[in-house]
Amino acid sequence: MAMIGATLLAFGVAPAHAQEEAVLDRAPDSSDNLASLQHGAQIFVNYCLNCHSANLMRYNRLTDLGISDKQIQENLLFTTDKTGNTMSIAMRPDDAKAWFGASPPDLSVEARARGKDWLYTYLRSFYRDPTRPTGWNNRVYENVGMPHVLWTLQGIRDAKFETDTYEKTGEKIRRFVGYTQVTPGAMSSVDYDSTMADLVSYMSWMAEPAQQTRKQLGVWVLLFLALLSFLAWRLNAAYWKDIK
Template sequence: MNTWLSKLARIGAVAAGLAAGVAAVPASAQEEGFRLDRAPDNTANLVSLQHGAQLFVNYCLNCHSANLVRYSSLTQLGISQKEIEQNLLFTTDKVGNTMSVAMRPTDAKTWFGVTPPDLSVEARARGSDWLYTYLRSFYLDDTRPTGWNNMVFPNVGMPNVLWQLQGERTAKYEDVTDAETGEKSHRFVSFEQVKPGTMSRVDYDSAVADLVAYLTWMSEPTQHVRKQLGVWVLLFLGVLTFFAWRLNAAYWKDVK
């Protein structure tokens, strides 16, 4: 009996440690640089995912591939094969093809200084909060080859491909002097809109949330099924633990 309870205690301690480690990830990510905004969780909203898929094909798939995902997988989002063929496929692509780009890696490196990463699992690697903040943090910078820079990813080689939707902005800084050390720093204050886009700020943030939701879904299309199964597994283990506890008590009830 004591042995069984001690095992459960050790398992609980390990689980608590893992939970604490996971909870600490967003905080440490924010401490390293620009503060990240919380991304809306639209991964269960089919309309949002469909809009995100459209944005991905129209704006991201020109340079970034998603070689682990096929166009046919979009049927899981309620998009029919006919709709995929009419609205989301390029001329030579077929529904069964993976989401690849025609641009050669060598050309991409020449034009942008680096080969654009495959976005199949980028949401799992970076996190949805990072992507949501990154896509909303571009600003004009004449010192960069593309004319754009980013607060989350300084000196990034990627231009703001969504600039027509968001408009053009500049970054506003101010000089700050530390009262104790006397050290001066150049601190970011805010973005300043210099040219409006086709979307308002609220609409643009909503569109980015849809795009990030799609990228998150694309990185693991079965995540909601996995979570649902996880709940049933935990319930089963809870019931099994109860019966194992009572069985253990029955076996050892006559032992003194």
């Protein structure tokens, strides 16, 4: 899988006309599926990490997903990196701003900032737009500065819009009608959606690697507090039973 840098969530330019807000699709939850998280980590390293850093994550933390140090070294590391290094990039911010118009954001906690549904819909909403410098646009983030680096997997799509005009105000609203597949990608639409779900699940895990442990611990804490409350209630009743 080719190492292609992404410019995920780069700043866009405000549209010249109003456009209806995109409806977000619900992201599948694969937070407890190690195979999905491992696949998402692979997609992240191969397609996102050349332009985006994840400076709050170390490679060796991927062992929590069942990936061994040897597998990390052989499949997920660049030549000069070590498993104890953070997921930083070599691209300088000044170069990124010159090439993309803005420095691509660090993605360590992007899933918590944006939400899984937003990311899942965003990654599946690119379409060809010859008017944009990169040749691509996005339904969720209009006029985004990010090229569609996953186009080889999804294929090339055009988006169809219709323009509605409100009689009272004369305001023109561009309404999305649907996509047209121009050329097929390496994946079917179902497989591509599944891959994006894996990527988003990994990004959600990366934003808080201990979230599953936190949730499990929270359940035990609530059960303990419930038991403690019951014992305190019965103890209180025993103390006061002979007092009238």
